[in-house]
Amino acid sequence: MKDISQSINKVDNDEKISGKAKYVADIKMEGMLHALTLRATIAKGEIVEIIYPKLPEGYFVVDYKDIPGKNIVKVIFDDMPIFTTGKITYLHEPIALLIGPDKFLVNELLKQVKVTYKEEKPLFDWVDSVIHYEFKKGEGFKPKKGDIIIEKSYETSYQEQLYIETQGMIGYMEDNEKITLVGSIQCPYYVKNALVQALDVEDKLVRVIQATVGGAFGGKEEFPSLIACQLAVAVKKIKKPIRLIYEREEDILSTTKRHPSKTTLKALMRNDKIISLAVKVGLDGGANIGLSGVVLSRALIASSGAYTIDNLDVQGDVFRTNTVPNGAFRGFGAPQMMFAIEMFVDHVAKKIGKDPFKFRVEHLAKQGDYTSTMGLYRDPILLEDMINKAMEVSDYKTKRKLFDQKDSYKGIGMSIFFHGCGFTGSGEKNHIKAKVKLKKQGDSVEILIAAVDMGQGVKTSFRKLVAHILDIEIERVIFNNPDTDYVSDSGPTVASRTMMIVGGIVARCAKEMKERFSEENFIVEKVYEQPSYIEFDEATFTGDAYPAYSWGVNVVEVEVDPVTYQVKLHKTWSVYDVGKAIDERMVYGQADGGLAQGLAYGYLEVMNHKDGKIMQKNMTDYIIPTAMDMPPMETYLFDNPYAYGPYGAKGVGELSLVGGAPAVAKAIEQAIKRQVYKIPVTPEYIMELVNNGKD
Amino acid sequence: MVNAYVPKTLEDCLKLLNEFDLKIVAGGTDVLIQNRAPSQLAIGYKKDVCYILQIEELKKIYEDDQYIYIGSAVSLEEIMDSMIVPEILRNTILEMASPAIRHTATLAGNIANASPAGDSLVTLYLLDAEIEIRSMNNLRRMKVSDFITGVRKIELAKDELISKIIIPKFEFDQAYFKKVGPRLSDAISKVAFAGAYIVEGKKIKDFRVSFGAVNVTVVRADELEQKIISRTVKDIKKMKETIVSWYEKAINPIDDQRSNKAYRKVVALNLLREFIENLNL
Amino acid sequence: MAKINFKLNEEFVEIDTDLNRRLLDVLRDDFSLTGVKEGCGEGECGACAVLLDHRIINSCSTPLANVIGKEVMTIEGFSKTKRYETIKEAFAEAGGVQCGFCTPGMIIATESLLNKNPHPTDFEIKIGLSGNLCRCTGYNLIVEAVKEAIKRGEGLW
Structure with missing residues (x-):
């Protein structure tokens, strides 16, 4: 029999290449109505009055009053209403659906709706902590007199999933009672469970079908449940098929994104080693908490990166602000933390005058070490071999030395990282x-x-x-x-x-x-049968946070234009341990795609809000890479089978994203001979660093 | 619903413009986006429309001794592929738009759109390009730089149509366009620069630079260029920072969702420095 | 409203409709050609790409008025050609397809590129694909696919 890793052609190639695959917007149903969403135009306040235009026959408004069950989208933390009851907590929060057979008329009616608000002062500062977690490893952070302490802060900004297919769903009724939703979703049962709660019906009266999904990356994890609930309520009321497909701008302005973060790290040094690390993470949750707590815990658990540090004092908060709610995005808290810790370890080494590479290798996690939560790295860790491979194929050492020269604008950077496979904890x-x-x-x-x-x-x-x-x-x-x-x-x-x-x-x-x-x-x-040795206490963050870990090394070579401060990526080299590839070519596809998103997170993708309004609201302004921007990528896989994965397979999807940003940021650091503290490392930021920053 | 007119001849088109108040649409790549309606609905124009791409008379590129003439319905791709078009303009087109946009968009559309970040404008200003404007009763010609008066503001009467772009022939020693976008293709510029010069003996005979996305319209300063022309290349290089300080006053960018003032200014001036440093005898 | 003619996927068609509609909507809603996708609605992503007189254009930023008397080919029409078969096999073999939403547009971009330049360099391939955004692949395997298509389709373009 062939080795399982040997690649085969994908089974859905033909239907996708020929355009025959049916995505949700491609589905037509007899008598289907169109829904458009009425949204708030303020970031915080109360609705005083809504005046709807007179609706022609066959046209409907659907709002919170139509919800038979609970007006909450069932996620992890239940605080997102299906439709607002009058309280507005972020700009573009959904108020109602307008529905009818002629989309043009629905749109005209929508424009005629008059909403008056009592505005309140929105909160954008990160002060309202709604989730706080903390835990310690070893003795925590206890400096003694004369200890060297190094402290640095790091920031990351929004990242938008930008799946090329926008959010969308179709709802209809079967046999006059059963409500069926077809949609672009990652989690059919999340949607189903949310529907059962919103409609307050028996399980069997709700059905969820997945249409072909045009990209998701976490963006279609929890968010689609909101659209599904709204649409299901409408279908229940109107009893006709209804279609709700987001416009691109609507999608960017109103759907979940990667949490912006601020992380402060403090290292306690003894004998040129990090003895203890204090970590403080803040995430902007936006107006609803949703999955933010889980994102935070994944970030906190990753706080010592691919290194073993015996003593940790880890704290984190999710802050509620009057901005669009943030949520799942490939990597789920890890990209923010990996950026911070990877930069920090280098910065510490430089500060104490040690070679950053050697310093990092001295701290690498090894089999048998305790994890940040006092779990055990039970399985072999191949990092040293992986690093050697990455250095050899990229000619890292020679280039590192060469690019250090004064007039060089080239840089090469390496990130070392892991990703916990499966859900956090239990x-x-x-x-x-x-x-x-x-x-x-x-x-x-x-x-x-x-x-x-x-x-x-x-x-x-x-x-x-x-x-x-x-x-x-x-x-x-x-x-x-x-x-x-x-x-x-x-x-x-x-x-x-x-x-x-x-x-x-x-x-x-x-x-x-x-x-x-x-x-x-x-x-x-x-x-599912959890390996018996895996125990995790969620309250104290103690035990094995994940059953297994995938590991990775990314090397990125860049050149910065000294005139325009633009970054050009020359090439990347990656080495991954994903246990065992079930199909090599598919893993390479995930490797390239994840890395592209990670790199772009690090140097290209700019998103920010002004007074709660996302400034880059379309594909013209929110910049993702084109074929011209992405360099050739070389990927190598190390077999390291995990006993409970099929043929030894571990997680792949997120691993390839989390190392991209620190690798590119480090490469840029070398190219400009300055230290980087935030991503994306845009030309604007590079200019600032070049003119004011310190080496 | 707004009406759509699709004249087949220039004469019909001018008659229509004379009779009605119409929005002129060529390739539509910009106009459609500015007038977007929700998906599946007709384009949300505010007034009736005149589509000009069916007019054969507007689809020619030709030249005489002094000028190159480009019809206003010629696609960017055809301009890029035409060997009689100056190389700097062809390169500008290659850098400014993706293949799909190049196949539909027109140079006239880019001019009429009068965006501060319109890339082709930077090169057209540099080349002293002119346009021919027609109406039923009139034919006039003016410089692109006079035609554009502000952000999306142009000197076009409601019965007029841009019929040609006219580019004077020059033999520069060097001429180049440089786009500074947020990524390497398919994006709106943060800053754009074009520069060209002619050296005769040791002296600069012609010196021109223009900047995009750093002011309400493309910046090209004749009076500064006159101050530079006739000096020796060596002198110009020596007075690089002085020249930069002259231009600094004309470069007045804004903060927006794509970049910021400081960056645009610094980079525009860096591009000028680079251009001066690379002047060759 | 106006009655117009154009050639669609090798057949002459007549349609009586508002010329101010986007070609994209006419193809999807009136002709059920849903292989043409809407990704951004503003000419950035290329998911809506079709061939107009054998060249790639974005159907989301093309008014119907601009296709009168012209030849439009969508992925559905192109998929009946030999060139398509070659490109399809190359994309499958190279692993250039993930979520598939950008894929028909990428195929159209490939055809448009090779039709004009049968032997592009890697750089020219990237320029050829630069108006088609893909969020899944990081593009490398798509560039590989185009190279593979060139190799397999020797003489076809």
């Missing part, structure tokens, strides 16, 4: 409780899980996995887009958990199926 065991079904029917086998293929290749990799275990042709394995009427709740498609966790259960099902393969028709059903 999330898998206590909250998600993934269930998986594998069904044999005659000659074929169907995978019945809620995992969504949003481009990463789940449909292919899972069919390949099952075919490989059963030793049958991949054509005999069926995997349709999840439909909650058929598939088990295998959990959301997030947190680099899909292959390792869900794939692990699917593999167990397949192994059992293989033993009974002579039987004609049967179903194998299994649930």
